[in-house]
Amino acid sequence: MVESEVVFRVKRYRPESGGRPTFQEYTIPYRSDMVVLDGLNYIKDHVDPTLTFRWSCRMGICGSCGADVNGQPRLTCGTYIRDVHKGAVTVEPLSNFPILKDLVVDFDDFLNKLASVTPYIVRKDWGDLTKEYVQYPEDVEAYRQQSLCINCMLCYAACPVFGSSPEFVGPAASALALRYNRDTRDQGADARLARLNTKTGIWECTFVGECSVVCPKDVDPAAAIQTLKFLATMRHMRRLLMPGASSR
């Protein structure tokens, strides 16, 4: 089923040789049902075993294989070559992150940010551990969209604010904070809003909206952040007007 050939231009960076990232071109056989990841794997297996990239599930759920493809952050396993092909397929490491090697970037910083928004259920009292908490389908629906984040980092790669101020908490971590705040089982909303209401929090967002455009799971982090701005403002007002009132 080989139909023709396709040119891959891949950005390479070899940490142990130093220097700046450079582009390398590979011409490989092409089938119309190939995704970009198939091309990278073809190169790895048959042309150049030194090419380095992360991947695992190849079904768009593990979030490992993000890269900038022809200038846009995408999951390489879910991007058909036929949809992006413009003479050549240019693959670069995700923007806005330091490069470890070739297409592998360092996103450890995200995990610290995620931890900083208390990404788990907080309760004063856990109640009866043998019974489920009652939650109606619409309660689940309220946070379902934000809970679909696969931590693929495409939104960070798309966010120019994060690109210039890396301490910004960023789209995915904010969306996940909202996910827990909207969960009827949770009682930790106040602390999360307090965290997000800091210098590195949601107010850095200037609503470019590109995070939601590139999100492969339709999490819409841009909207989540705006909602959080509203909630954080309400919290602030409440505290101004009713200083003594205990917050939820």
Add this chain to the structure above:
Amino acid sequence: MTGREYPWKRRPGWWLRNRRYLGFQLREAGGVVCALYGLVLLNMLIQLREGESAYTAFLDLLRTPPVLYLNLVLFALVVWHALTWFMLIGKAQPIQFTRQPLPWKVVFGVNVLLWLGVSGAVVYLIFGGI
């Protein structure tokens, strides 16, 4: 021997990378323009206090073609600023009557209509009809 990370630096022309970034930059530029135009209006008040001749000179300046063209560009930017914000309102603060929040297009449409309405009213008040 272990390697070094290659640090990220944002390129100066990043906002030319796609249309949406460009649109965003223009929207932000539109904001700056609004602020600058405020200064122009402020200046107009100053000229008015200076006396009639200063004020007419200023108005004459506003009527010269370069300034008119500039106004056209600024007007376009302001319109763009307003429209893009209207597009975002539905997302920024989802409005919900039923289980599903209103689609952004509806919120956008309502805002545009309101805007046209208010603008029309202002035109009517000042010029007494078009």
Add this chain to the structure above:
Amino acid sequence: MERTSFDIVVVGGGAAGLRAAIAAAESDPDLTIALVSKVYPMRSHTVSAEGGTAAVLRDYDSFELHALDTIKGSDFLADQDAVEFFVARCPEEIIRLEHWGCPWSRDEDGRVSQRAFGGMSVKRTVYAADKVGFHILHTLFQTSMKYDRIHRFDEYFVTSLIVDAGACTGVVALNLRGGSMVAIQGKATILATGGCGRVYEFTTNGFIKTGDGMALAYRAGVPLKDMEMVQFHPTCLPGTGILITEAARGEGGYLINKDGERYMQRYLPGKMELGPRDILSRAMVQEMKEGRAFEGPYGLYLGLDLRHLGAKKINERIPMVRELAEKYMGLDPVHEPIPVRPGQHYIMGGVSTNLKGETTLPGLYAVGETACVSINGANRLGSNSLSECLVFGAACGHAAVEFAKRRSTYPRGAAAREALKREEARVFDGLLGRERGKETVAGIRIEMQQLMERDVGIFREESALSDACGMLGKLRDRFASVGLADKDRVFNTELTAVLELDFMLDITMTIAHSARNRHESRGAHSRTDFPQRDDANYLKHTLAFQTDGPPRIDYVPVTITKWQPVERKY
């Protein structure tokens, strides 16, 4: 200096590893836990599980029934004490996950929903739409962030176990980013490294599922149990092997051949599409042989027809099925049947453990798909695996804590230093030093995968199996001359691929030899030359031990409590 001595070392950040780590962290605030994973935990392949996880939660159901379904599904090779232990603890684990925030789908009354699944006689499978593994994994991972005492080693690839004075005292790992080796010591070590699907060519498993933990234990002298028991899932997308969950049939989907016939009526009229996977996969192969399959660019396939379910139900219950079919097959299951064929999916076998996850090596525990307790016997029922990870993850975490507490002092540093030196020599000087020659890692891997697919697949027989055993030996020899092009230490994925292939070559040997030695057909192990189940001779678990040559095969009896083996009829 980074800490390198812990009470508990957990290898693996999937459902099993995370559950074990949290169990250990919760049981004692003074314990320190290392969580070592070759990928960031949320990338673990648990993430791809779609359909659901089993537990008895309703009045119409009972532990008896769940146990019986599981045992019958296992073709009576499951240990019945383990199954009883398991079914009794599934509910609390599911509820605990609910308390931790897992977005289980709900009924109108606000309770956790349950759906039908293959081989389960009632609706018993809890789900979160069809992204169950994803939600379980992220819920566990995020919950694990609560505990400072869980110290993560993300992207550390374990290359060997440290064994000192007859006990396991930690692991040696390659720090991918740093490009260096470290010894991570623990009073107790838990292997939760998942399955080994990538030894086959056509599999639902991700790239990282290379059976590392099984090989690590095997090399330390621990036997691998029932390795011939490999599950093939009937509904995978041709070409990629991406899974279409059993939930698609649980929600009412049909399997059809090219005549549009629901062919399962000829094989399993009582259960139809909701039969156990081994039977469904064999029926598919039969349909293909008899010329009733469709033909496509990637060979023969059958149809999974969801059209009668309608868009609403599909979107609500199995949205990911639609997403995957649209993305990877370019068709909408609302309007067209999905092409499917059987593919490797799961391994029932693994590191031999008891109920607490203990192996024969003191201080070494195993849990999850990498372990074999065994509750799955010769065929796992869909949705029992995630529950297994949770139930035995918790049990194993607690057992490891007890063990660690009995050891008052940390393990000897000398043994760790020695192991570290040995591994540095083997990996950096040995493997990395090899010059590139005729053999490449990809070349041998592909040959191995094709061989397993052809000779140790759904149907097996003596001549193919003995060929496979011989060929695998030859591949092992050829592997010795695989050279590397990438000489860097930092993030060398060619090097990790070599290490993984090394592990996989050990594992394929145990699979092929175990299969060759079992002269019967039971569950997923189907021998055309021995088509009957043979309880007189083979109602027992296979154990494969490492030797200098091919594995030594031994057997241990199956534990029977209440359910005497009878013919497996549905």
